[in-house]
Amino acid sequence: MNLHYFIIYIVETMLRVFPIPCKTGLVKIGNPNINSPVILTCNYHLTVERVKRAIKGIDAYLLVANSKGINVWCSATGGLFTNHDVISVLKTSGIEELVDHKNVILPQLAATGVEAKIIKEKTGWKVIWGPVYAKNIPLFLKDNFIKTPKMREVEFPWRQRVEMAVAWAFPISAVLAIIMTAFWREAIFPVVFLVWIISFLIFVSFPVYSRFLKTGGKRIGFIFFDFGRGGLQLIIWTISMLSLAIYGVLAGNFSWGFILSWGFISFVVVLILSIDLMGSTPVYKSGLHDDRLLKITLDGDKCKGVGFCEEVCPRDCFEIDKDRHIATMPRADQCVQCGACIVQCPLNALYFKGPKGEIILPETIRKFKLNLMGKRFVKVEGKTK
Ligand code: SF4
Numbered sequence: 001m002n003l004h005y006f007i008i009y010i011v012e013t014m015l016r017v018f019p020i021p022c023k024t025g026l027v028k029i030g031n032p033n034i035n036s037p038v039i040l041t042c043n044y045h046l047t048v049e050r051v052k053r054a055i056k057g058i059d060a061y062l063l064v065a066n067s068k069g070i071n072v073w074c075s076a077t078g079g080l081f082t083n084h085d086v087i088s089v090l091k092t093s094g095i096e097e098l099v100d101h102k103n104v105i106l107p108q109l110a111a112t113g114v115e116a117k118i119i120k121e122k123t124g125w126k127v128i129w130g131p132v133y134a135k136n137i138p139l140f141l142k143d144n145f146i147k148t149p150k151m152r153e154v155e156f157p158w159r160q161r162v163e164m165a166v167a168w169a170f171p172i173s174a175v176l177a178i179i180m181t182a183f184w185r186e187a188i189f190p191v192v193f194l195v196w197i198i199s200f201l202i203f204v205s206f207p208v209y210s211r212f213l214k215t216g217g218k219r220i221g222f223i224f225f226d227f228g229r230g231g232l233q234l235i236i237w238t239i240s241m242l243s244l245a246i247y248g249v250l251a252g253n254f255s256w257g258f259i260l261s262w263g264f265i266s267f268v269v270v271l272i273l274s275i276d277l278m279g280s281t282p283v284y285k286s287g288l289h290d291d292r293l294l295k296i297t298l299d300g301d302k303c304k305g306v307g308f309c310e311e312v313c314p315r316d317c318f319e320i321d322k323d324r325h326i327a328t329m330p331r332a333d334q335c336v337q338c339g340a341c342i343v344q345c346p347l348n349a350l351y352f353k354g355p356k357g358e359i360i361l362p363e364t365i366r367k368f369k370l371n372l373m374g375k376r377f378v379k380v381e382g383k384t385k
């Protein structure tokens with residue numbers, strides 16, 4: 001890791017929850033010619049740096065499309081990295097005059113928001129879904145665009161969990177430190193320390209507790225926060241604060257300042273534990289809860305076994321039965337409800353079923369994607385609600 005990349009990596013990991021855009025357009029890597037591969041990515045700065053680093057030494061054209069400075073998966077799934085952004089960079093970058101082919105490699109995780117079929121229809125460019133991780137691009141190019149199942153899969157290894165812990169701990173502790181400067185300076189260091197410890201514990205120990213996370217029943221929450229079944233965390237927090245106050249009164253040293261300070265700090269801790277941002281925070285991730293669970297469903301009459309679903313699924317849920325020309329889903333339980341297979345299926349053979357049995361049609365997923373509050377617009381009996 002060279003120093004330049006190391007500094008970018010550290011700083012942008014700390015600021016990861018914020019968009020960090022870089023210039024869109026065409027970047028030449030090495031000395032490309034008319035036969036060189038064309039690789040397209042989003043304009044999240046750290047991603048562009050990672051791709052450049054991965055393909056260093058390979059002659060290629062890199063197209064950077066506008067994803068509003070957000071990483072590929074979040075921007076495509078959230079409807080911010082779209083067909084329009086890909087078409088725009090293909091048409092305006094001048095790439096059509098530089099190469100003798102019309103194959104463009106897109107990151108596989110863009111398949112939740114960019115439709116290969118539309119790109120082909122509107123521009124003539126064929127989308128080839130590249131590997132999930134930039135580090136696998138060289139092998140993918142060397143093997144003539146063949147992806148191993150491993151290259152298609154999203155993992156949540158310890159390094160990414162540490163990155164996510166830093167990504168949450170830094171902005172939360174910075175905001176807390178600024179607020180506390182006004183009324184409780186002496187506690188800034190222990191509170192910041194506490195935030196970092198909790199963040200690391202949540203993310204690093206995820207494989208240990210993840211199997212216990214599935215819950216049923218109605219939960220209470222707002223915006224990105226989910227307070228569990230019946231608002232469990234809020235109830236525990238309220239009881240703790242009341243107990244602290246009663247203890248203060250009984251011991252004869254009750255102080256509003258003490259109660260408000262600890263109430264504020266502990267409420268921030270409750271918020272950290274309750275964040276529900278799809279794909280980012282593991283504890284209250286929407287997809288883990290029965291009342292939000294979307295079940296991927298295959299219509300066997302429509303499926304012709306084309307296999308686009310298998311190519312874009314980041315959880316290896318599909319297998320194509322080549323004799324019967326039909327997709328099968330032997331690992332459907334691994335689905336993370338990203339919607340990529342639905343968006344790419346040319347025959348509309350896949351759809352989501354909601355927790356109450358409602359059908360969420362492919363056109364709804366293509367149109368609205370997944371909003372960042374973990375809900376989808378649901379089309380039921382011809383109405384969108
Ligand atoms: S579900 Fe759709 S993409 Fe998958 S094999 Fe069937 S027709 Fe093809």
Ligand code: SF4
Pocket residue numbers: 296312313314315316317334335336337338339340341342
């Ligand atoms: S099966 Fe699930 S994880 Fe795989 S592409 Fe479809 S929605 Fe995404």
